[in-house]
Amino acid sequence: MDDIAKVVKEHTFGTWRKQRDWNPITVTKAEGVYFYDSQGKRYLDLSSQLVNVNLGYGNKRVIESIKEQLDKLQYISPAFATEVRMKAVKSLLKVMPRSITKFFFSTSGTEANEAAIKIARLVKNPKYKIIARYRSYHGSTYGSISLTGDYRRWFAEPHIPGGVVRIPEPYCFRCPLKLKYPDCNLACANYVEYVIRNEHNVAGIILEPITGTNGVVVPPKEYLPTVRKIANENDVLFIADEVMTGWGRTEEWFAVNTWGIEPDILTTAKSATASYVPIGITGVSKEIGEFFEDNFFAHGHTFEAHPISLSAIPAVIEEFERLDLLSHVKAMGKYLGERLMELKERHKSIGDVRGVGLFWAVEFVKDKNNTPFATYEDKYKGNTSSVDKVAKKLLDEGVYVFNGPSWFVISPPLIIKKEEIDEAIDKLDKVISELDKEYRE
Ligand code: PLP
Structure with missing residues (x-):
């Protein structure tokens, strides 16, 4: 050393x-x-x-756009509007699933998911439960680690907040239900409906469209459309955690595009700025955005919508197009x-x-x-x-x-x-x- x-x-x-x-x-x-x-x-x-x-x-172009913003305006309270925020949003709207039209910016995937569950609970109040999968990672702070299903959650018990219900995942190599695809008839996806009905107060379901740190688990093709349909039919918000799968990783801008899924909430981070500066993004649907017109948006950070973080987003998207x-x-x-x-x-x-x-x-x-x-x-x-x-x-x-x-x-x-x-x-x-x-x- x-x-x-x-x-x-x-x-x-x-x-x-x-x-x-x-x-x-x-x-x-x-x-x-x-x-x-x-x-x-x-x-x-x-x-x-x-x-x-x-x-x-x-990447010189991304670096240059960050430098330019540093010279122009390094920081301003998120209560103000800035040109860089407008540009970031306009670029995001070009690449996000069509359902996602409004954004909350933070500085990590963890925070993006914290905001997502808070939003889901505010919108669906008094429903408050969130369904998540065992084989998952959603972040390290108490809220997001409580969503997380893998062993990292064990260090943080007992959890706050309560109300996370976990389900098995479509990990066909070692099926948690000991079934074989396609004879299983998507038992793990259909089980979601059983859980929603029996838990009763379910506000949302969060999942990584392709499980990331827990071993890149690509679900069978019917899995996500089935879960999306069940969420719709039961008035449950579908939250796609694209912190790892977003930004071209899976040949599409976002992994949900592969299955034509339109989430109610999409979280992303990591590569939205190609990691040249920290970012977390919680994108929500028009309906959720409108809900907060007359309801308190009870969330925020000092470094929210940070101009330096936002300056990288349009440059990253331009690089994707140029290359x-x-x-x-x-x-x-x-x-x-x-x-x-x-x-x-x-x-x-x-x-x-x-x-x-x-x-x-x-x-x-x-x-x-x-x-x-x-x-x-x-x-x-x-x-x-x-x-x-x-x-x-x-x-x-x-x-x-x-x-x-x-x-x-x-x-x-x-x-x-x-x-x-x-x-x-x-x-x-x-x-x-x-x-x-x-x-x-
Ligand atoms: N969600 C997923 C799917 C992740 O893979 C990660 C990190 O690996 C997170 C959330 C947490 O993001 P961060 O480490 O930026 O807080």
């Missing part, structure tokens, strides 16, 4: 971990799909950090998917490869019963898994990947080229052999 990393480790927190195990690498610069450490070593970013650096590093990025994601996504499937053929420790666009998971198993290398229980205890160790080996080889207990999330910057994918696949091929050695027939 160099001197920078030592001070950082001693006086700041490494998150979601025991501090003793944290050995940060000092990063000094980044360009395109690569970042560099203080020794000059180069790393290919195969996960866009936390699935958020969608335009890669060093025809959605088409590029489609082409590169197809290629990446094929190359990952080849790896699956070669490595018995790869149990499943799934994904769409440039959003993929490689899930590892340690035997023919598809036993995972580690579970949420292991993560909760702070245990290091073989998959963690192999991710570290990959980093030593010069490729960074964001991993779960038994999977890698493969989600490179959307600007990635074929030869960069090939470079990553070669390195993956090498380190995954380590996991094959632990596989038991």
